[in-house]
Amino acid sequence: MSFDQNQNLSSVFELIADLLELLDENQFKISAYRNSARIFQSLTKPVEDLLFSGELKNITGIGKASIEKAKEYISTGKISYLEELTKLVPLGLLDLLKIKGLGPKKVKLLWKNLNITSLGELEYACKENRLILLKGFGEKTQTNVLNHIEFLKKGSGKFLINKIFFEQSKFEEFLKSLKNIYLFSPIGINRRFFEVYDSINYLISSNNHNNLVNNFKNYFNEINYSNGKISAKLNNIVFNIYLTDDKSFYSNLFIKTGNENFLDNIKKYLKIKNIKINNELFLQNEKVINFKNEYDIFQILDLPFIRPELRDYPNFDEMLKYDNLEKRIEYSDLKGALHIHTTYSDGYNSIEEMVKNALERGFEYIGICDHSQSAFYANGLNKERIFQQFSEIDTIQKKYPKIKILKGIESDISKDGSLDYPDDVLNKFDFVIASIHSNFNLNYEDMTKRLVNAAQNKYTTIIGHPTGRLLLSRDSYKFDWDRLIQACKENNTALELNSDEHRLDVPYEKITNIVKNKVKIAINSDAHNISSLDNLHYGIAMVNKAIIEKDDILNTLSYKDFIKSINKHH
Numbered sequence: 001m002s003f004d005q006n007q008n009l010s011s012v013f014e015l016i017a018d019l020l021e022l023l024d025e026n027q028f029k030i031s032a033y034r035n036s037a038r039i040f041q042s043l044t045k046p047v048e049d050l051l052f053s054g055e056l057k058n059i060t061g062i063g064k065a066s067i068e069k070a071k072e073y074i075s076t077g078k079i080s081y082l083e084e085l086t087k088l089v090p091l092g093l094l095d096l097l098k099i100k101g102l103g104p105k106k107v108k109l110l111w112k113n114l115n116i117t118s119l120g121e122l123e124y125a126c127k128e129n130r131l132i133l134l135k136g137f138g139e140k141t142q143t144n145v146l147n148h149i150e151f152l153k154k155g156s157g158k159f160l161i162n163k164i165f166f167e168q169s170k171f172e173e174f175l176k177s178l179k180n181i182y183l184f185s186p187i188g189i190n191r192r193f194f195e196v197y198d199s200i201n202y203l204i205s206s207n208n209h210n211n212l213v214n215n216f217k218n219y220f221n222e223i224n225y226s227n228g229k230i231s232a233k234l235n236n237i238v239f240n241i242y243l244t245d246d247k248s249f250y251s252n253l254f255i256k257t258g259n260e261n262f263l264d265n266i267k268k269y270l271k272i273k274n275i276k277i278n279n280e281l282f283l284q285n286e287k288v289i290n291f292k293n294e295y296d297i298f299q300i301l302d303l304p305f306i307r308p309e310l311r312d313y314p315n316f317d318e319m320l321k322y323d324n325l326e327k328r329i330e331y332s333d334l335k336g337a338l339h340i341h342t343t344y345s346d347g348y349n350s351i352e353e354m355v356k357n358a359l360e361r362g363f364e365y366i367g368i369c370d371h372s373q374s375a376f377y378a379n380g381l382n383k384e385r386i387f388q389q390f391s392e393i394d395t396i397q398k399k400y401p402k403i404k405i406l407k408g409i410e411s412d413i414s415k416d417g418s419l420d421y422p423d424d425v426l427n428k429f430d431f432v433i434a435s436i437h438s439n440f441n442l443n444y445e446d447m448t449k450r451l452v453n454a455a456q457n458k459y460t461t462i463i464g465h466p467t468g469r470l471l472l473s474r475d476s477y478k479f480d481w482d483r484l485i486q487a488c489k490e491n492n493t494a495l496e497l498n499s500d501e502h503r504l505d506v507p508y509e510k511i512t513n514i515v516k517n518k519v520k521i522a523i524n525s526d527a528h529n530i531s532s533l534d535n536l537h538y539g540i541a542m543v544n545k546a547i548i549e550k551d552d553i554l555n556t557l558s559y560k561d562f563i564k565s566i567n568k569h570h
């Protein structure tokens with residue numbers, strides 16, 4: 001997505017400024033890079049477009065040198081000046097700069113005074129309480145640094161679901177182009193789905209393994225083959241590819257899909273049928289059983305087919321009490337696209353472009369939800385602009401009678417749990433998504449009350465991204481889930497499954513309990529441009545990890561039923 005590029009460029013310029021600061025360079029030069037970084041981040045168009053149209057040089061604050069470097073970055077993905085600078089400082093300092101709350105001044109102190117040049121050394125120094133003694137550092141900084149190192153350690157070499165989906169579909173296109181491949185499938189968490197991945201894993205059957213390995217040499221950056229397993233690397237992602245033949249494919253697939261707990265539970269059923277597993281093959285009376293598909297494996301064990309996503313469900317016996325363990329929720333089950341931003345706040349596409357796109361994707365209704373007035377950083381809507389948007393929606397609605405356009409808002413939840421407008425404004429919306437975007441560090445009790453208050457508000461239709469987590473970068477805030485679910489249940493408020501790859505929030509582990517309590521889940525894209533309506537695929541992958549029926553999802557309802565369902569008689 002092109003806005004990622006603005007963000008990336010901004011980070012690269014910040015890094016140049018940081019390095020210059022570590023190297024005691026001239027302050028004017030440093031400020032110039034920081035300034036450009038800020039501007040790149042706040043641009044409302046992709047920097048690439050502005051470069052091509054020549055508009056970039058008319059923006060005050062971006063000098064010639066910055067434009068040249070932006071050009072170099074966009075055409076080559078790197079900036080040679082930055083590469084020169086990184087050679088002048090110990091490499092580990094770059095990792096230190098990524099720690100929130102440190103910044104170049106503090107990193108320089110650590111480097112010059114304590115001779116710390118790597119994360120490992122810094123962690124050790126914290127545990128020895130050596131930071132507290134340094135000027136400008138306190139116990140709080142030291143604790144923050146330690147927490148952040150912990151976080152970085154967890155996140156290194158990990159990838160979000162959008163990158164994995166993208167690489168998998170590219171890889172599958174390639175596989176389909178090869179002649180000597182019959183069957184292939186992702187395995188492990190690439191088949192069961194997760195929020196975060198450290199590799200891509202596949203099982204492939206072929207009658208000529210060596211030939212296949214040769215074909216792969218054109219695809220991967222690095223490749224290594226031994227004992228039926230290929231280890232390869234592409235765009236920094238490790239691929240583990242297991243080779244097999246058609247006869248063993250489904251037995252291998254079943255076992256390599258996992259997870260371990262699931263396979264442990266399966267053992268009981270194998271025993272009843274006197275079946276053994278050896279080398280990922282099923283044996284009955286010392287004879288190998290070959291399966292034509294994975295369904296046959298479940299059938300021979302007298303079990304219902306359990307969709308791969310659900311094989312992570314922690315309680316196997318409880319799971320078997322439910323129906324519909326096979327059927328997945330599909331993209332086409334969603335009738336409404338509900339959490340949609342536009343150029344009115346921080347979206348990239350206009351209302352009409354978003355409406356047109358949703359219609360083309362087959363949605364029956366769309367809910368426009370820009371940010372509310374407190375979200376000044378996202379150009380949130382004041383009262384006047386809300387009514388301006390309403391009248392634009394009315395005009396567009398006439399032009400597109402085949403899709404219903406709902407007038408919504410993503411209202412900030414204030415510290416005390418109130419919404420961002422008075423009732424006489426709130427009652428004008430068709431529906432309201434209430435989300436937390438600030439004051440993340442309230443204590444457990446205050447955060448619980450805040451969310452409960454928001455869920456009890458008679459204008460709240462859906463609580464947006466309920467935990468506030470950002471995968472690989474920010475933990476959830478803590479609150480009492482049971483009390484939030486109870487408040488949602490009593491007030492007919494739904495909970496969002498925000499499908500943005502950074503969020504996937506509510507976490508899938510909570511979903512079964514939520515719907516058991518008759519609280520509906522809204523699978524929302526939080527789209528800020530037309531292509532991010534694709535995000536819904538990620539949310540759907542997650543929702544299928546829970547025991548859930550189509551009716552548990554708010555936006556699988558037809559327009560009429562949706563309107564009926566969200567009515568709180570206000």
Ligand SMILES: [Zn+2]
Pocket residue numbers: 410435437464465
């Ligand atoms: Zn939000």
Ligand SMILES: [Zn+2]
Pocket residue numbers: 339341410526
């Ligand atoms: Zn949003």
